[in-house]
Amino acid sequence: METQTIQIQTPQLPPEFINYINSKLENHKKGRKHVVQQLGSIDRVLELLADIWLNNLTPKELTKKYNIGYFQLYRLANDVNQWREQIIAYLKAGGEEIKDLRQHPIIQEWAHKIRISGSLSQLRLIPILIGVLQGRYCDFKCSPTKFDLQKAQEFAAKYFETHPNQKKLPRHIRMAIRHFLMVAKNINIPRGFGATYGLSGEKDNFGAYRYVYATQEQINKIREYLSTPSLNSLEALVFFDLGIESLARATTLAQTKISDFKQQGNIVTINMYESKTDRIFQKFLLLNIEHCKQTWENIQKLIKIT
Structure with missing residues (x-):
């Protein structure tokens, strides 16, 4: 039979x-x-x-x-x-099943590490990762113990089978998987390799404004406005000019100290800390260029009055 x-x-x-x-x-x-x-x-x-x-x-x-x-x-x-x-x-x-998985030792340890770090907003990633492990987004299930980079790739493949019109995993899912692997499992994702595994940390709107720019005429009008005596805003003018010359982000500019500027001849070297990459970058003002020269002169004026 x-x-x-x-x-x-x-x-x-x-x-x-x-x-x-x-x-x-x-x-x-x-x-x-x-x-x-x-x-x-x-x-x-x-x-x-x-x-x-x-x-x-x-x-x-x-x-x-x-x-x-x-x-x-x-x-x-x-x-x-x-x-x-x-x-x-x-x-x-x-x-x-949801209740049980929240009690899993690896998930609990992950939550504990997040709380110790002080970044409590990252706790929102836990239910998202649980959804990944329990088949909430596609036909894929896995235990926290077995979930690694290979399993993450398997999940991505299953996800795209279920959602053929999607070109990449939604960002909140990518971030949950990346954080779990790196913090809970101590699995390093080498810089640049995230995209290979479908786990790129790049924001979905990256490059969305790459065609937005200011013309020289617009820049001149902004500088003219910031230079108005009644406005009395030398600090804003310096911030604007240094931003144009360095192409640094606003937070990086705001964190730059007077001691970060070093002049040697016609070259001013600026050490700028970029929190996004946790690195210091060197930027330069070439004083034989008129705008760089004006920027440096205004920086020196600002140093004297502050």
Whole structure:
């Protein structure tokens, strides 16, 4: 007699629902944050839906728990109501698993390291990583113990099978995986290798404003305005001019000290600390160039009056 194998399929979240939530999480437009962004992760969204659809929390209880107005919370539930049956089936099948994984020693150690570092905002990455490990984004499951760079690549491959129109993993998922591997598992991701594993740390809007520039005429008008005697803003003029010459970020300019400037002949060397790469870069003012000369003269004036 032939034995038949019965396969039990675990309920999956609808891809359309996942795409909807990810689109809201990745939307960085100015203005009021969408309720999904306020919740911070798909795991938190599912927790909310369970509280509304299964646990029957009152509006007052929901507002207190999530610190969000209940009209916003119910509007979200209404927006995803078309997938209600599949989501409820998923919640009922995996509810206990979520609780267990939060208690996993590696996850707890990860949370402990985050708290010690003081970067408490990184705690939001934990439910996102749990979603990765539990198959919340695609047909992929793995234990925290076994999850490494190879498993991360497997997840990325599965994710793109489920979401063929996506060119790369959503940034919040990439950041959760990178942080978990480097902090919880002590797995180093060499600089530049992140993209190879589908884990690039590059922001999604990187280079979005590369075509934005100021003309020489516009620069002259700004300098003319900042040089107005009634404005009395030598500091702003120096900040602007030094920014043009060094191409440094505003935070780097603000952190530059007087002792970082060294003049030798017609060359002024500036040591600038870049927090993004944790390195010091040397910038130069060539005093045979008129704008560099004016910038250095104004810096010296500013030094005398401060």
